[in-house]
Amino acid sequence: MISEKILRAFCISVFESKGFVLEDASIAADVLIRADLRGIDSHGVARLSGYVRLIDAERILPNAKLSFTKRKKSAGSVDAHGGLGLVVAPKVMQWAMDMAEETGSGFISVSNSSHFGIAGYHAALAMQKDMIGWAMTNASPLVSPTGSKERLLGTNPIAFAVPDGTASPFLLDMATSAAANGKLEIAKRKQIPIPYGWAIDPQGQESADPEIISKGGSLLPLGSDREHGSHKGYGLASMVDILSGVLGGANFGPWVPPFVAFLNPLDNLPGKGIGHFLGAMDVDAFMDKEDFFHKMKLWKQRFQRSTPIDEQVPVKIAGEIEQKEEQIRKTNGIPLHKEVIKDLQKLGEKLNIKFA
Amino acid sequence: MISEKILRAFCISVFESKGFVLEDASIAADVLIRADLRGIDSHGVARLSGYVRLIDAERILPNAKLSFTKRKKSAGSVDAHGGLGLVVAPKVMQWAMDMAEETGSGFISVSNSSHFGIAGYHAALAMQKDMIGWAMTNASPLVSPTGSKERLLGTNPIAFAVPDGTASPFLLDMATSAAANGKLEIAKRKQIPIPYGWAIDPQGQESADPEIISKGGSLLPLGSDREHGSHKGYGLASMVDILSGVLGGANFGPWVPPFVAFLNPLDNLPGKGIGHFLGAMDVDAFMDKEDFFHKMKLWKQRFQRSTPIDEQVPVKIAGEIEQKEEQIRKTNGIPLHKEVIKDLQKLGEKLNIKFA
Numbered sequence: 038m039i040s041e042k043i044l045r046a047f048c049i050s051v052f053e054s055k056g057f058v059l060e061d062a063s064i065a066a067d068v069l070i071r072a073d074l075r076g077i078d079s080h081g082v083a084r085l086s087g088y089v090r091l092i093d094a095e096r097i098l099p100n101a102k103l104s105f106t107k108r109k110k111s112a113g114s115v116d117a118h119g120g121l122g123l124v125v126a127p128k129v130m131q132w133a134m135d136m137a138e139e140t141g142s143g144f145i146s147v148s149n150s151s152h153f154g155i156a157g158y159h160a161a162l163a164m165q166k167d168m169i170g171w172a173m174t175n176a177s178p179l180v181s182p183t184g185s186k187e188r189l190l191g192t193n194p195i196a197f198a199v200p201d202g203t204a205s206p207f208l209l210d211m212a213t214s215a216a217a218n219g220k221l222e223i224a225k226r227k228q229i230p231i232p233y234g235w236a237i238d239p240q241g242q243e244s245a246d247p248e249i250i251s252k253g254g255s256l257l258p259l260g261s262d263r264e265h266g267s268h269k270g271y272g273l274a275s276m277v278d279i280l281s282g283v284l285g286g287a288n289f290g291p292w293v294p295p296f297v298a299f300l301n302p303l304d305n306l307p308g309k310g311i312g313h314f315l316g317a318m319d320v321d322a323f324m325d326k327e328d329f330f331h332k333m334k335l336w337k338q339r340f341q342r343s344t345p346i347d348e349q350v351p352v353k354i355a356g357e358i359e360q361k362e363e364q365i366r367k368t369n370g371i372p373l374h375k376e377v378i379k380d381l382q383k384l385g386e387k388l389n390i391k392f393a
Numbered sequence: 394m395i396s397e398k399i400l401r402a403f404c405i406s407v408f409e410s411k412g413f414v415l416e417d418a419s420i421a422a423d424v425l426i427r428a429d430l431r432g433i434d435s436h437g438v439a440r441l442s443g444y445v446r447l448i449d450a451e452r453i454l455p456n457a458k459l460s461f462t463k464r465k466k467s468a469g470s471v472d473a474h475g476g477l478g479l480v481v482a483p484k485v486m487q488w489a490m491d492m493a494e495e496t497g498s499g500f501i502s503v504s505n506s507s508h509f510g511i512a513g514y515h516a517a518l519a520m521q522k523d524m525i526g527w528a529m530t531n532a533s534p535l536v537s538p539t540g541s542k543e544r545l546l547g548t549n550p551i552a553f554a555v556p557d558g559t560a561s562p563f564l565l566d567m568a569t570s571a572a573a574n575g576k577l578e579i580a581k582r583k584q585i586p587i588p589y590g591w592a593i594d595p596q597g598q599e600s601a602d603p604e605i606i607s608k609g610g611s612l613l614p615l616g617s618d619r620e621h622g623s624h625k626g627y628g629l630a631s632m633v634d635i636l637s638g639v640l641g642g643a644n645f646g647p648w649v650p651p652f653v654a655f656l657n658p659l660d661n662l663p664g665k666g667i668g669h670f671l672g673a674m675d676v677d678a679f680m681d682k683e684d685f686f687h688k689m690k691l692w693k694q695r696f697q698r699s700t701p702i703d704e705q706v707p708v709k710i711a712g713e714i715e716q717k718e719e720q721i722r723k724t725n726g727i728p729l730h731k732e733v734i735k736d737l738q739k740l741g742e743k744l745n746i747k748f749a
Contacts (some may be wrong), residue, residue, distance in 0.1 A: 048542070050398070072670025091544055107678075108497065108677070108679065109495075109496055109497030109675065109678035110466065110467070110495075110496040110497060110677045111466070111467040111496040111497045111498045111499075111678075112416045112493075112496070112674060112675060112678035112679055113403075113497070113678065113679065114679050114680055116676050121627075137468075139407075139465075139466075139502075140465055140466040140467040140468070141464065141465030141466060141467045141468025141469070141495045142467045142468045142498050142499070142500050143467075143498070144497075144498050144674060144679075146680070148678050157442050169636075169640075179685050181699075182696060182699055182708050183708070183709075184701055184702055184703070184706055184707075184709070185699040185700060185701055185702065185708040186700055186701070186702045187699045187700045189695070189696060190698055193628075195629075197632050199635055207631065207634060207635065208627075209628040209631070211622075211625040211628055211629075212620075212625075213625075215616070215621050215622050216622065227449065230628075232620050232621070233596050234620075234621050235621075236483050237702075240701030240702075259616055259626070260571070260615055260616065260617075260621075261616075261621050261638075262409065264588050264590075265506055265571050265572075265588070265590050265591075265616075265617050265621075266566075266567075266570075266571050268573065268709075269567040269568075269569075269615055269710075271711075272565040272567055272711040273551075273565075273567075273629075274566070274567060275563065275696070275710070276713060278692075279555055279563065279689070279692065280525075282482070283685065283688045283689055283692055284525075284679045284680065284685065285675070285679060286680055286684075287690055289688075290692060290695050290696065307688060307691060308688070315468060318468060319460075319465065319468060319502060320468075320640070321464070322464045322465035322468035322469065323464065323468055323470050323502050323641060324470055324502070324640065324641065324642055325641050326676075327639065328642075332639045332645075332657065332663060332664070333639055335663060336634075336635065336639055336645055336646060339646050339647065340538060340545060340631070340646065343537075343538055343541040343543045344541060344542055344543045344725065345540055345542070346540055346541065346542045346593075346596075346597030347539055347540070350540055352538050352541040353539075353540070354538070355624075355627075355628040355631060385526070
């Protein structure tokens with residue numbers, strides 16, 4: 038177990054040592070730590086050295102300024118000029134919220150950015166102003182469309198946050214693939230097969246091999262196969278790609294640059310960097326806020342009290358597991374995998390920053 | 394085969410005979426006919442007599458006026474006062490488009506409405522003004538949340554339309570359940586079992602019985618089971634329910650009134666009627682429209698030319714199958730099931746309107 042505070046200080050120091058101003062380093066650290074607190078271990082400090090490698094390769098620029106083109110009062114685009122998605126997205130979200138404050142809704146498509154961590158972090162920011170928050174991003178291609186054996190889409194997440202005046206709001210944060218890549222990595226570490234319906238091999242046949250992605254296979258869209266609606270997962274991943282990538286002038290489909298520094302972006306890219314789509318909707322512009330909060334509490338209660346199949350396992354709403362985990366980890370600390378600790382120690386030694 | 398023209402005239406006459414003005418009757422007919430043209434047979438004229446029964450039961454009011462409360466410039470709510478969703482949604486969509494024209498985006502939550510047919514019809518309206526369109530609706534409960542054996546959600550569709558200056562745009566229109574109820578009805582007619590992963594029995598166990606819904610079972614969310622991401626389908630269905638139901642003051646969850654006239658709404662409803670969520674985003678408020686169209690064409694082409702698993706089956710984009718079907722049926726006519734023809738003939742006799 039390692040405390041949130043120590044991890045946070047370490048992350049901030051790492052980002053500062055790479056040229057980020059303190060404010061930006063703190064934002065980036067907060068996004069990563071929140072992932073670890075909420076139990077989304079694949080998107081937390083485990084990725085810190087990956088971000089550092091991209092900064093070292095000058096594929097993420099620490100001092101990038103954002104250009105916001107507000108073409109109308111409730112919509113616009115941002116060129117992030119190669120900045121770090123972890124810092125870009127929270128700043129853009131503030132602009133979307135400003136627009137929603139004025140007009141009721143605000144949406145911004147972002148180009149020329151990089152990985153932004155957990156989508157749910159950014160969507161959740163809107164709740165601070167009693168707004169509904171949206172966050173999406175495209176990502177390097179790992180998922181094949183229904184009927185295809187080619188990787189053309191990222192795990193393209195959709196996050197959606199609904200304020201209700203409580204500390205346990207509805208907060209959906211989901212990859213549009215059947216399983217996130219992190220789940221295959223866990224299976225690989227445990228040396229167990231993955232369930233059919235998660236991935237296919239390079240010939241397009243279903244695979245139980247947890248290492249199939251590194252062998253040229255693809256992840257499957259949510260729904261797994263056509264009979265179970267994979268064309269819907271493919272459609273949702275496409276929607277995220279269009280809003281995040283095409284609409285703001287970023288790359289899309291197979292052209293989205295890879296997260297890993299050892300893979301180079303393709304040639305002749307149709308856009309700039311990775312794309313995000315961020316939005317806010319002011320609850321009070323739709324109905325009386327207090328009435329909405331009251332009804333959302335009723336909504337949550339009704340679903341949580343739904344008759345479970347297994348009496349021992351109550352029905353949950355989106356975000357509930359992560360919110361409970363956050364409470365526990367804030368008190369007890371964050372259980373990092375020993376490989377992650379080793380990786381952070383190595384990073385600390387290299388940068389001459391003390392780790393734990 | 395029956396021609397679009399004949400079917401349309403029949404539908405208009407039926408709605409007019411029930412008290413709708415010609416303009417509204419024509420809109421309602423157009424939504425139904427479009428479903429039949431696009432091959433979404435479950436949502437076309439096959440439902441006409443179902444709507445009529447709800448009108449006869451005074452659960453749909455032919456002369457309802459819409460009250461639009463535009464609380465801010467790009468967001469608001471509509472009380473449909475018990476009107477027919479088929480007519481309500483296209484009218485509300487126009488208001489959302491007007492807001493998007495002024496500010497870049499516009500979203501409206503609708504209460505006190507009824508079933509609005511295919512969501513894709515309404516989303517697609519936005520494309521006439523080179524806008525991205527959104528349409529969602531909640532519906533009577535058939536789907537159980539992950540881990541629950543209770544029906545709490547409808548098949549709550551999401552539609553998303555992306556203009557690109559062509560007649561074959563990206564048009565996603567998907568139920569958030571693994572399979573639509575119509576697919577179970579087809580299996581029932583053919584007397585074949587349904588695949589595991591579509592439905593569960595009243596005890597929450599997977600079922601292959603195509604009649605399991607009428608025996609108290611539930612449909613499963615997209616993803617089918619937790620291991621394959623059903624909590625994501627459940628999360629999306631919840632999102633639709635919150636935006637369509639809670640946000641505008643309509644009913645939500647288990648309280649959404651049933652489509653069939655022989656089932657009564659529950660007592661102590663928390664809201665009014667069925668809810669929709671409609672929105673538009675002006676492409677030109679995000680980026681130059683022509684540049685976007687050009688990139689969307691590249692996007693579509695890249696996906697359609699993706700390497701298929703089966704060489705005989707090219708990869709498709711959302712809406713492609715329906716768009717091709719529409720071309721065919723516009724020329725050749727609509728192949729109605731004999732049960733549907735019988736049902737329409739009976740309806741025609743009752744209302745003294747000639748059918749085909």
